[in-house]
Structure formats: C-alpha cells, structure tokens
Amino acid sequence: MSTRLGDLVKSLGGELIGDPDVVVTGIAPLEAAGESHITFLSTTKLRSQAAATRAAVLILAHAEVDFIRPRFHGALILTDNPYAYYAHAANYFVLLNTTPPSPxxxxxxxxxxxxxxxxxxxxxxxxxxxxxxxxxxxxxxxxxxxxxxxxxxxxxxxxxxxxxxxxxxxxxxxxxxxxxxxxxxxxxxxxxxxxxxxxxxxxxxxxxxxxxxxxxxxxxxxxxxxxxxxxxxxxxxxxxxxxxxxxxxxxxxxxxxxxxxxxxxxxxxxxxxxxxxxxxxxxxxxxxxxxxxxxxxxxxxxxxxxTGFYPLAKNADWGKTAAVVRQLDGFRDRIRELEKLVKELTIKK
Amino acid sequence: MSTRLGDLVKSLGGELIGDPDVVVTGIAPLEAAGESHITFLSTTKLRSQAAATRAAVLILAHAEVDFIRPRFHGALILTDNPYAYYAHAANYFVLLNTTPPSPxxxxxxxxxxxxxxxxxxxxxxxxxxxxxxxxxxxxxxxxxxxxxxxxxxxxxxxxxxxxxxxxxxxxxxxxxxxxxxxxxxxxxxxxxxxxxxxxxxxxxxxxxxxxxxxxxxxxxxxxxxxxxxxxxxxxxxxxxxxxxxxxxxxxxxxxxxxxxxxxxxxxxxxxxxxxxxxxxxxxxxxxxxxxxxxxxxxxxxxxxxxTGFYPLAKNADWGKTAAVVRQLDGFRDRIRELEKLVKELTIKK
Amino acid sequence: MSTRLGDLVKSLGGELIGDPDVVVTGIAPLEAAGESHITFLSTTKLRSQAAATRAAVLILAHAEVDFIRPRFHGALILTDNPYAYYAHAANYFVLLNTTPPSPxxxxxxxxxxxxxxxxxxxxxxxxxxxxxxxxxxxxxxxxxxxxxxxxxxxxxxxxxxxxxxxxxxxxxxxxxxxxxxxxxxxxxxxxxxxxxxxxxxxxxxxxxxxxxxxxxxxxxxxxxxxxxxxxxxxxxxxxxxxxxxxxxxxxxxxxxxxxxxxxxxxxxxxxxxxxxxxxxxxxxxxxxxxxxxxxxxxxxxxxxxxTGFYPLAKNADWGKTAAVVRQLDGFRDRIRELEKLVKELTIKK
Incomplete structure (x- = not known):
C-alpha cells in the first residue's frame, strides 16, 4: 500500500522540502530505490550515491542539504537523525501493509x-x-x-x-x-x-x-x-x-x-x-x-x-607468532638483562 | 509448605545444634533470609554476614562454629560440605512444595x-x-x-x-x-x-x-x-x-x-x-x-x-599490543641479535 | 538389508577386484568391521590397520593396491576418492534400509x-x-x-x-x-x-x-x-x-x-x-x-x-605470558632503544 508523502511527514515529524502530494510505496537502499521509494543518507561517505539515487524522496541531515540540493531533484526530509527517521518510516509502511493476526x-x-x-x-x-x-x-x-x-x-x-x-x-x-x-x-x-x-x-x-x-x-x-x-x-x-x-x-x-x-x-x-x-x-x-x-x-x-582478541593472520604467520607468545615471559627477562648489560657497557666506556 | 527442622536433619544428616521443633519454610541467601528461613555459609569470606543473618537456621562447616556461635543465636547444622547440604535442603523443600504432573x-x-x-x-x-x-x-x-x-x-x-x-x-x-x-x-x-x-x-x-x-x-x-x-x-x-x-x-x-x-x-x-x-x-x-x-x-x-584467551584491554591499548603481536617473530630475532652483539662488546672490552 | 557387491559397484562405479557375488550388509570402520562389511582406507597412515581388517571388502585408492593386495584377502574397490566412495556406499545402504515416510x-x-x-x-x-x-x-x-x-x-x-x-x-x-x-x-x-x-x-x-x-x-x-x-x-x-x-x-x-x-x-x-x-x-x-x-x-x-587464537597453556604459564602481552607495546620501544645504544657502543669502540 502507498501513502501520500505529506501524511507520512505529518505523522513522523521532520522538515519536508518538496511536494507533499508525492505518493510513495516503501523504503529502499540508495542504489536499489526506484521512483516511488523513500531512501536515506545516514553517513557522509555515501553522499555521492545519495545524489545519484532514483528515489522520489531522500531522508538526510541538515548538514547534507548544501551538497545534495543541487544534485538531487526529488523531495527531501530533513532530520537530526536520518537513520532513526528511516526506522520510523519503515515501521510506518509495515503498519500500513500488515494485517495483524485476528484476535x-x-x-x-x-x-x-x-x-x-x-x-x-x-x-x-x-x-x-x-x-x-x-x-x-x-x-x-x-x-x-x-x-x-x-x-x-x-x-x-x-x-x-x-x-x-x-x-x-x-x-x-x-x-x-x-x-x-x-x-x-x-x-x-x-x-x-x-x-x-x-x-x-x-x-x-x-x-x-x-x-x-x-x-x-x-x-x-x-x-x-x-x-x-x-x-x-x-x-x-x-x-x-x-x-x-x-x-x-x-x-x-x-x-x-x-x-x-x-x-x-x-x-x-x-x-x-x-x-x-x-x-x-x-x-x-x-x-x-x-x-x-x-x-x-x-x-x-x-x-x-x-577489546581482547588475537589478531588474525595467515596460518603460517600465526604459527610463528603463537610460538613466540609461549616464550614471552622469557623475553621480558632477556630484555631486562640486555638493558642491564648495555648500561654497564655504557658507563664503563 | 513448611517443615520441622528436626525432620529435615533426620532426612539429610548433619549435626543439629538447636531446637528440632523450629518450623522452617525454605532456603534464602544470607542477606535476604527471614526468620523462617534456612541459610548457609559456604566460604569463610562471608562469615561476618553469616553472623548477622536473620535466618532461623545456619548451615555451616565445623571450622566455623567457634566464630559463629557467640554471634548468631539461631540453630546450626554442622556438615563437612555446607554448599552440598544447601543443595540437598533446597531439593527437600522443592519436593515438599511441588505436585508432580499427573501420570x-x-x-x-x-x-x-x-x-x-x-x-x-x-x-x-x-x-x-x-x-x-x-x-x-x-x-x-x-x-x-x-x-x-x-x-x-x-x-x-x-x-x-x-x-x-x-x-x-x-x-x-x-x-x-x-x-x-x-x-x-x-x-x-x-x-x-x-x-x-x-x-x-x-x-x-x-x-x-x-x-x-x-x-x-x-x-x-x-x-x-x-x-x-x-x-x-x-x-x-x-x-x-x-x-x-x-x-x-x-x-x-x-x-x-x-x-x-x-x-x-x-x-x-x-x-x-x-x-x-x-x-x-x-x-x-x-x-x-x-x-x-x-x-x-x-x-x-x-x-x-x-587457559588460552587474549587479555582484555582498553581498545586503544589492545590496538597497540595487537600490532606488536604481529611482529613477535621478528622480536625474537632482534633480541637474539642484540644478545650476540652485547656479548661481543662485553668480551672485547 | 543386504546387497550383492556387484550390484553396489555397478551402481556407484569404481573398479572391483574380487567376487561380485559376495553379499554385504553395511559399512563399518576398519577396526569394527565384521565379515559382511565394507570398509575403507582414506589415508595412508591407516594402511596397516586396513590390511588387518576383517571386512569382506575394502575401498581404497589405486596407489594403495601394491601394499594392500598381498596382505588382505577380501575384495577391493579401487577409486580415486575412497572417502567420497564411502559416502556414496553408505547412502546406498541407507536407501536400501529406509522406508521413506508415507506421503x-x-x-x-x-x-x-x-x-x-x-x-x-x-x-x-x-x-x-x-x-x-x-x-x-x-x-x-x-x-x-x-x-x-x-x-x-x-x-x-x-x-x-x-x-x-x-x-x-x-x-x-x-x-x-x-x-x-x-x-x-x-x-x-x-x-x-x-x-x-x-x-x-x-x-x-x-x-x-x-x-x-x-x-x-x-x-x-x-x-x-x-x-x-x-x-x-x-x-x-x-x-x-x-x-x-x-x-x-x-x-x-x-x-x-x-x-x-x-x-x-x-x-x-x-x-x-x-x-x-x-x-x-x-x-x-x-x-x-x-x-x-x-x-x-x-x-x-x-x-x-x-588463523587467530591465543595458544592454550597451563594456567600459570598463561598468567605469565598474558601479563607480558599487556606490556608488548613497551617492549618494542625498549628493543629499539637497545638497538640504538648497542649500535653507538659498537661504532665508538
């Protein structure tokens, strides 16, 4: 089932820039979105993909408007938290499309x-x-x-x-x-x-x-x-x-x-x-x-x-480092001994 | 359902010091126990808490009697293994209170x-x-x-x-x-x-x-x-x-x-x-x-x-040590080389 | 249920050396196999056990024939992949012995x-x-x-x-x-x-x-x-x-x-x-x-x-190496410093 964009924004909040009478049918990711979809930009890394989306509507943060507006000609929904807005919008469509089980x-x-x-x-x-x-x-x-x-x-x-x-x-x-x-x-x-x-x-x-x-x-x-x-x-x-x-x-x-x-x-x-x-x-x-x-x-x-996990490596490399891990206690002693000896050598010289 | 303390001890064993006619209704931890409860002392670390419990009965090891007796005025059950006795006593109450499913x-x-x-x-x-x-x-x-x-x-x-x-x-x-x-x-x-x-x-x-x-x-x-x-x-x-x-x-x-x-x-x-x-x-x-x-x-x-797990650290610290783990094989060689050089220096001197 | 060996080989392929009229009843591991069983040799490490098996039939690779033939007197099935052949043969017996659930x-x-x-x-x-x-x-x-x-x-x-x-x-x-x-x-x-x-x-x-x-x-x-x-x-x-x-x-x-x-x-x-x-x-x-x-x-x-897992050790040894893991970042610096000092000492000498 579809909804009028204006109805969705009225229900969920956010600032709409564009035609409230656009009819939208669902949410899709930036690249998969078609002409009746809403999509969202949740990280600046994806702003170029967002500008190129075929979606009818883009949910985005205020900070992205200057970059997106000259490049994207659909409607915009401005919000502080585009990812959370996406979650709310997706739930809006689920409610629209789901018949709850009969009591x-x-x-x-x-x-x-x-x-x-x-x-x-x-x-x-x-x-x-x-x-x-x-x-x-x-x-x-x-x-x-x-x-x-x-x-x-x-x-x-x-x-x-x-x-x-x-x-x-x-x-x-x-x-x-x-x-x-x-x-x-x-x-x-x-x-x-x-x-x-x-x-x-x-x-x-x-x-x-x-x-x-x-x-x-x-x-x-x-x-x-x-x-x-x-x-x-x-x-x-x-x-x-x-x-x-x-x-x-x-x-x-x-x-x-x-x-x-x-x-x-x-x-x-x-x-x-x-x-x-x-x-x-x-x-x-x-x-x-x-x-x-x-x-x-x-x-x-x-x-x-x-954090505490052993870093992944090629198996052969892991074999070498794991063998050394078993000797680490000895390494500490050997480094201490070296430091002592070098200090003595330095002083005597 | 409740039970006479004497009946419980007769069934489970252990040495009772106190009134066998006390009526008890269940088991509770040291601090939560009320006046109709049995509680237990399974580690010497908790002996002060045990002395202060409001429970009617305390299960304890023989070695704790000298410390507990002047401080706690309820009944005592002495046993070699207070934790196992607690398990048996808890099962005793479960049997008392549970109706098994009908055949x-x-x-x-x-x-x-x-x-x-x-x-x-x-x-x-x-x-x-x-x-x-x-x-x-x-x-x-x-x-x-x-x-x-x-x-x-x-x-x-x-x-x-x-x-x-x-x-x-x-x-x-x-x-x-x-x-x-x-x-x-x-x-x-x-x-x-x-x-x-x-x-x-x-x-x-x-x-x-x-x-x-x-x-x-x-x-x-x-x-x-x-x-x-x-x-x-x-x-x-x-x-x-x-x-x-x-x-x-x-x-x-x-x-x-x-x-x-x-x-x-x-x-x-x-x-x-x-x-x-x-x-x-x-x-x-x-x-x-x-x-x-x-x-x-x-x-x-x-x-x-x-044992064999990587020790937990703050993420930044882990990042540093994990980077070194990857170089450990080289460390061994460098320490050996240093030992050789220092030995040469020491001898020549 | 049992099968004629010739029928099994006709169905699954492989080269049969031995009597196709032998009757076999199932698959068993090398040591557990009895006189009506098929068994298999999937790794050269087990060739001596294979030679001693009581099985009626042995599945094996071509490369094992010279070793096995003088030592084992049952039938042989030669195949490129004895383990896969075992899988197929085991499925053959399952089909033979299983009544599928009624539709x-x-x-x-x-x-x-x-x-x-x-x-x-x-x-x-x-x-x-x-x-x-x-x-x-x-x-x-x-x-x-x-x-x-x-x-x-x-x-x-x-x-x-x-x-x-x-x-x-x-x-x-x-x-x-x-x-x-x-x-x-x-x-x-x-x-x-x-x-x-x-x-x-x-x-x-x-x-x-x-x-x-x-x-x-x-x-x-x-x-x-x-x-x-x-x-x-x-x-x-x-x-x-x-x-x-x-x-x-x-x-x-x-x-x-x-x-x-x-x-x-x-x-x-x-x-x-x-x-x-x-x-x-x-x-x-x-x-x-x-x-x-x-x-x-x-x-x-x-x-x-x-691969990337911390090697297992006795708990006390692990305790020592894990303590050093936490200091590894410092070790790198200390080794570098030692290398610098030793180089200076070597040059000055």
Whole structure:
C-alpha cells in the first residue's frame, strides 16, 4: 500500500522540502530505490550515491542539504537523525501493509482454565498456556509456543512461533521474542560432593521489562533463589546465553552468540559485539562497549571501548607468532638483562 | 509448605545444634533470609554476614562454629560440605512444595501404537512419540517434545517442553533435559568430491547415561557409524554443541556455549568454562579444567587447569599490543641479535 | 538389508577386484568391521590397520593396491576418492534400509487452505503451514515444524522435527534442515535515538539454494530490505548464526558455533572451523579457510588458511605470558632503544 508523502511527514515529524502530494510505496537502499521509494543518507561517505539515487524522496541531515540540493531533484526530509527517521518510516509502511493476526484462540491450542487471555490477544495453533498464566491485550503468541504456569506477558508483546516461556517468567509491554528462544530454563547450579554433582533447585524466575527484544534461539535462565532481570529497552540478538541471576541494565544491546555467566551485573547503554563473553559475578559499568570475540574476565568500572582478541593472520604467520607468545615471559627477562648489560657497557666506556 | 527442622536433619544428616521443633519454610541467601528461613555459609569470606543473618537456621562447616556461635543465636547444622547440604535442603523443600504432573497421556499427544509409555509417566500436550520408543516410570515429557523411533528414556527423567529427542537416542535414569535441546541431529559429515560435498549418512545413535543434565538449546549429534556417548553424571549447560562420535566422561561439567568437535574423547571429572572450544579427534585426560574462552587445539594428557584467551584491554591499548603481536617473530630475532652483539662488546672490552 | 557387491559397484562405479557375488550388509570402520562389511582406507597412515581388517571388502585408492593386495584377502574397490566412495556406499545402504515416510498430511497438522502441498510430500503431526506456502514433491516436514506465509520448500527437501521456517523464506531441492533450526527470524537492526533503540523492520526474506544443509539450532536471519542468501551446496553445522543480509557462496562449509555478522559476503568453497567469527560488512574471497576459534575482523581478498587464537597453556604459564602481552607495546620501544645504544657502543669502540 502507498501513502501520500505529506501524511507520512505529518505523522513522523521532520522538515519536508518538496511536494507533499508525492505518493510513495516503501523504503529502499540508495542504489536499489526506484521512483516511488523513500531512501536515506545516514553517513557522509555515501553522499555521492545519495545524489545519484532514483528515489522520489531522500531522508538526510541538515548538514547534507548544501551538497545534495543541487544534485538531487526529488523531495527531501530533513532530520537530526536520518537513520532513526528511516526506522520510523519503515515501521510506518509495515503498519500500513500488515494485517495483524485476528484476535482469538486457535482451536488446537491447549489453554488452562485458570489462564487469563486478553480478548484482543491472538493465540496460534498448538500453543500451550498453563495454569495461572496471563497474556495481555493485543499480544500475539505464535504457533507452537509454550507459556508456563504463572507466566505473565504484557500488552502488545509478540512471540514468534516456537518460543518456550516457562513458569514464573514475566515480560512487559511491546516486547518481541523470536522463534526458538527459551526463557526460564534452569540455571546451571550444582554442588560438588565427593565428585558427584548435586543439583541446586532453581527456584527464582525471570523478570523482563518493557520494549525488550529477545533473539532466535537465545536462552535466559531463571534465577537460583532470586530472579534473573532484563531491564527495559534491552535488545538481545540470536544465540545468546544469559545465565542465572544476571542483571542486564536498560537499553543495553548484545549481538549474536554473546554469553553472560551467572550473577553478572551489566550496566545501562552498554553494547557487546558478537561472541563477546562475560564471566560470572562481574560488574560492568554503564556505557561500556565490548568488541566482538572479547572475553571480559574482570569487572569494568569505567565507561569506554574494551577489546581482547588475537589478531588474525595467515596460518603460517600465526604459527610463528603463537610460538613466540609461549616464550614471552622469557623475553621480558632477556630484555631486562640486555638493558642491564648495555648500561654497564655504557658507563664503563 | 513448611517443615520441622528436626525432620529435615533426620532426612539429610548433619549435626543439629538447636531446637528440632523450629518450623522452617525454605532456603534464602544470607542477606535476604527471614526468620523462617534456612541459610548457609559456604566460604569463610562471608562469615561476618553469616553472623548477622536473620535466618532461623545456619548451615555451616565445623571450622566455623567457634566464630559463629557467640554471634548468631539461631540453630546450626554442622556438615563437612555446607554448599552440598544447601543443595540437598533446597531439593527437600522443592519436593515438599511441588505436585508432580499427573501420570497419563494428554489427549493432544500423538503416540505410536508400538511405543511403550510407563503407566506412571506423564506425557504433555502436543507431544509426539514414534514407533518403538520407550518412556520409563515416573518420567515427565513436557509439552511439544518429540521422541523419535526406538528412542529410550529411563525412569524418573524429566524433559522440559519443546525438547527434540530423535530416533535411536537413549537416556538413562534421573536425567533432566531443558527446553530447546536437540539430541540426535545428524553429525556434520561430508566427503568432498571435486568441490561438492557428499553427505555421509549418520547412522549411529546417542547414548546418555544416568543422572545427566542437558541444558536449553544444547545440541548433541548422533554418531556417524558408532554412537556419541555421554557418561553418567555429566552436566551440560545451555547452548553447548557436542559433535558426532564424542565421548564425554563421567561427572564432567561444561558451562554455556562450549563446543566439542567430532570424535573428541574427554575424561572424567573435567570442567570447561563458558565458550571453551575443543577441537576434533583430541583426547583430554581426567581432571582437566579448561578456562572460559580457551581453545583446546591439542590433546591434554595431564590433569590441571589450562587457559588460552587474549587479555582484555582498553581498545586503544589492545590496538597497540595487537600490532606488536604481529611482529613477535621478528622480536625474537632482534633480541637474539642484540644478545650476540652485547656479548661481543662485553668480551672485547 | 543386504546387497550383492556387484550390484553396489555397478551402481556407484569404481573398479572391483574380487567376487561380485559376495553379499554385504553395511559399512563399518576398519577396526569394527565384521565379515559382511565394507570398509575403507582414506589415508595412508591407516594402511596397516586396513590390511588387518576383517571386512569382506575394502575401498581404497589405486596407489594403495601394491601394499594392500598381498596382505588382505577380501575384495577391493579401487577409486580415486575412497572417502567420497564411502559416502556414496553408505547412502546406498541407507536407501536400501529406509522406508521413506508415507506421503500425506497428518490429521493433527494445521494447513492453510491456500498452502500448496505436493501429493507426494509428507507432513508430520502438529505441523503448521500458513497461507500461500508451497511444499514440493517428495519433501518431508517433520513433526512440530512451522512453515510461514509464502514460504517455499523445493522437491525432496527434508525438515527434521521442530524446525521454524518463517514467512517469505525459500529453500531449494534436496535440502536438509536439522531440528531446532530457525530460518527467517528478524535481523538485529535498531537505530539509536537519544539512547533508545528504534526497531528497524526486517522486510527481506531468506533465499536458500539447492543441496544445502542447515544444522540443529542454527539461525539464519531474514534481510532488512533485501534477502539473506545461502547459495547452492552450502553446508552449515549446528548452533551457527547467520545475520541479516549475508551472502554465503556456493559449497562453503561452516562447522559448529560459527557466527557471521550482518551483510558479510563470503565466497565459494570456503571452510570455517568451529566457533570462527566473521564481523559484519566484510568480504571474504573464494577458497578462504579460517581456523577454529579465529575472529575475522577485516576483509580477506586472497585464498588461503587464516588463523587467530591465543595458544592454550597451563594456567600459570598463561598468567605469565598474558601479563607480558599487556606490556608488548613497551617492549618494542625498549628493543629499539637497545638497538640504538648497542649500535653507538659498537661504532665508538
């Protein structure tokens, strides 16, 4: 479905330079955009490509106007944050083009008589909802999801198909949980008694705030005695493991394959690159950014970017440097000895 | 539900100093415990906190009695291993407070006529059990689980919802499999023929012993020609990958995100920190402990702790050291040359 | 079921030396093979074991005949690529011994009236197929799978139980998708606006070619505006994460736990060892091989083997070398200074 450009800008804000009656049908990248598309310029590096786009409309920052205007003859939308505007505009088109699932409970779903499903919620085929669980207004529970005893799902939250959301787990409003995610598995807790592992029952739950996204096949374990906590606005990509008793602070984002060990307490507005690992019982301050593939083995008390991965090399070169890494402790001693000897030689001379 | 302290100690052992008629309702951490709780002191570092707890009962080691007794006025339970005692006590309360699922097969489950389900087993909604599969006494198969042809599940084993347990996989007694786990997927075996990959059929199964726990979204592949084997008492956390033909020895424990490549043979009583990776066809001795984020690229024949991850640093500092890592091979030569020159200078002088 | 050796060789090719009327029942490894088995010699290292095998038939390369013939008295199959021949022979026995699932749709499956299921396809219990989806001839959709709107599954493709294949995802012919895989989850795309993350709708799909295998619990995200693409013959092991907009070239193979960040473009015939990580927006040439546990942080334009992991050591040794790694930048300066001083001393002398 299409929209009048003026209607879109009225809804989303920004300054329109051009014809509000232009009809637009969607968003496309700079090079792929056709004559009914909106596109966006989010970095000065791409300004030449932006000038050459065939799109009808270009979203851009005020600072780019002088360069773009003589070169591009479509409409402009000026905004402080073109990338965020693109996100809002894309959501605008999604709403325009998507029919939400019909409210109601599919005949094949198995719902406990003591569960409370809001009348505007949609429950897909083969879903199971156990005793005491609550599903909020306008929420969507995709096919095959499991909702455990006393679980709570806030309004307007979407579970894609085949999510497992176990007993005593809560999630707030406007959440998104991708397929294959498992929330509320037992934390990994065992006491060792003469070589045997005795399971420690995991009796806490999981508490997830509003506006949280959980990626496909991501796992969040329940707490041992207290709850595992994911605060408002947290975004978790796929294949992430959050162990028991962790606290992930507001608006922190983690890329795919990150692991967080038990009882780690992570601050707000942090970002973690793919496959970063955080050891247990650590504290990470707000605004800490950890690079991909880096292992965090101590608490971090100061904001900033942290990195720790072995640099890639051709295999033969790596073989040589890795062999030297094993001798590094000796190198330090040899350099010290050389410094001592050279100093003696210099003095004597 | 609550219990008389004397009854708990009679059941679990340990030496009680205090009133056996005290009524207790559960376990809590030192600081959160209230007046009807049992708590525990598992490390001397926390002895001051233990002395100040509001709990009714404190589990502790004999060595702590002299410090604690003048400072804490509740009951004491003396034991060699307070942490293991806590685990047992927590399980005691779980049994007290949990109603096991009713035996029987949910009407929506699809069970082959040649499958054998013990009369005391519980089969949840939307479960599928294929031909020839066996489910033992008192086992619980959660909603949405798939049990393949000729699979065998021992007595008192619990599958949480949405487990996939494929054909010719066996698990023993008292096992726990968390949601999203996939046991018996095809091993990754292909022969390369002029650039094309020819699939090698994976015709072995998976054999899992007694008292094994498998975490959420963990995958254990079936063997190529023989079986993949997980021995008694092994504990696997979430998001672990065990490739075909591996053997994991008794009571070995692996934290989240560990990967074990094909045909690795791992000993008993080993531990692997999160995201440790073990290459294929290696042998790891008993009592080997591998730190988080470490890659094991050769067999390990000697018990001990092994580590190999790049230390984390501020990004700018990492950039400098990583640049030098690439030159390490040259450093060795330069240090040798310096040593030679300094020796010559010293002799000539 | 058994086969006449002559029939097998007639079907698969290769040169038979020995009695074509020998009856064989399956494949086994060199040491485990019994008197009705075929076995294979794929590396000269094992030639002594091959000579001693009890198998009825040995698959081997022409170059091994002179060594083997005087020592082994069973039949020989000569071929250029014994390992590939083994793969073909193992598939031959699988076909002989496997009854394919009966065509048809299980009564408990929920199929949209606008989905098109080929009459020879098999749809298992509790499967959901949504509007407009297409399932091709002879394809098998295991129990509990979800097939989203307008998804397309080519002929002779097998989905093991509990696969999630979301809307607008396509896979070609002869594909295999293992249990727990999630194809078509949303890419991880958010625009940051004053600390809040604004979700960028992920409106692309996933396009998977022919002869592709996707492992258990592997996730492949849909594209943001365009499609994520997996080309013909790609083989993905378990627990792999492929982010949005990636392109994985023909016949590339990835071992377990690999992660590929968004918009990476990977060439043909590449291999990635377990837990290798590839950062986003990179280009990897054809025939690049990345070792296990290595992080690829820049584009690679030249074929070859690349490695980058910290070597494993005993924990105490690692502690010493890791401490020195942190000082490496200073080492460079100290070596330079020493070189300068020694040169001065040498000249003055």
């Amino acid at each position: 109601g409970i599919h005949a094949s779903a198995v719902i406990s008589s003591s569960a409370r499903i809001a009348p505007t919620a949609s429950i897909g085929p083969h879903v199971v909802v156990e005793a005491g669980a609550i599903v909020g207004e306008h929420s969507v529970i995709g096919a095959g999801c499991f909702i455990g005893q006393d679980a709570r799902i806030g309004a307007s939250t979407v579970f894609h198909p085949n999510v497992t959301f176990l007993s005593d787990c809560h999630i707030g409003e406007r959440g998104v949980v991708q397929s294959g995610a498992v929330i509320g598995g037992d934390g990994f807790g065992f006491a060792n008694q003469k070589g045997q592992w005795i399971k420690i029952p995991q009796t806490g739950g999981v508490r997830i705030g509003d506006d949280v996204e959980v990626g496909a096949s991501t796992t969040i374990d329940r707490g041992a005695l207290e709850h595992t906590r994911i605060e408002n606005g947290v975004k978790l990509d796929n294949q992430i493991q959050i162990a028991h008793n962790c606290i992930i602070g507001e608006n922190t984002a983690m890329a795919g394959c990150v692991g967080v060990a038990g009882s780690a307490k992570i601050g707000r507005n942090c970002t973690f690159g793919g496959a970063a690992m955080i050891l247990g019982h650590l504290t990470i301050a707000d605004n800490v950014h950890v690079s991909s593939g880096s292992l965090v083995s101590r608490s971090i008390h100061e904001a900033g970017q942290y | 029987g097969i949910h009407a929506s489950a699809v069970i082959s006529s040649s499958a054998r389900i013990a009369p005391t087993a519980s089969i949840g909604p939307h479960v599928v059990v294929e031909a020839g599969a066996i489910v033992g006494e008192h086992s619980v198969i959660g909603a949405g689980c798939f049990i393949g042809q000729d699979a065998r599940i021992g007595a008192s084993t619990v599958f949480h919802p949405n487990v996939t347990f494929l054909s010719d996989c066996h698990i023993g007694e008292r096992g726990v499999v968390q949601s999203g786990a996939v046991i018996g997927g095809d091993g990754f075996g292909f022969a390369n023929q002029k650039g094309q990959w020819i699939k090698i059929p994976q015709t072995g199964g998976v054999r899992i012993g007694d008292d094994v726990e498998v975490g959420a979204s963990t995958t254990i592949d079936r063997g190529a020609l023989e079986h993949t084997r997980i021995e008694n008492g092994v504990k696997l956390d979430n998001q672990i990958q065990i490739a075909h033909n591996c053997i994991i020895g008794e009571n070995t424990a692996m934290a989240g995100c560990v990967g074990v490549a094909g045909s690795a043979k791992i000993g008993r009583n080993c531990t692997f920190g999160g995201a440790a990776m073990i290459l294929g066809h290696l042998t790891i001795a008993d009592n080997v402990h591998v730190s988080s984020g470490s890659l094991v690229s050769r067999s390990i024949h000697e018990a001990g702790q092994y | 048809g749709i299980h009564a408990s499956a929920v199929i949209s009236s606008s989905a098109r299921i080929a009459p020879t396809a098999s749809i298992g219990p509790h499967v959901v197929v949504e509007a407009g989806a297409i399932v091709g001839e002879h394809s098998v959709i295991g129990a509990g799978c979800f097939i989203g709107q307008d998804a397309r599954i080519g002929a002779s493709t097998v989905f093991h139980p509990n696969v999630t294949f979301l809307s607008d995802c396509h896979i070609g012919e002869r594909g295999v998708v293992q249990s727990g895989a999630v194809i078509g989850g949303d890419g991880f795309g958010f625009a940051n606006q004053k600390g809040q993350w604004i979700k960028i709708p992920q409106t692309g799909g996933v396009r998977i070619g022919d002869d592709v295998e996707v492992g258990a619990s592997t996730t492949i995200d849909r594209g943001a505006l365009e499609h994520t693409r997996i080309e013909n013959g790609v083989k993905l092991d378990n627990q792999i994460q492929i982010a949005h907009n990636c392109i994985i070239g023909e016949n590339t193979a990835m071992a377990g736990c690999v992660g590929v960040a968004g918009s990476a473009k990977i060439g043909r015939n590449c291999t990635f060892g377990g837990a290798a990580m590839i950062l986003g927006h990179l280009t990897i040439a054809d025939n690049v091989h990345v070792s296990s546990g290595s992080l690829v942080s820049r584009s690679i334009h030249e074929a070859g083997q690349y």
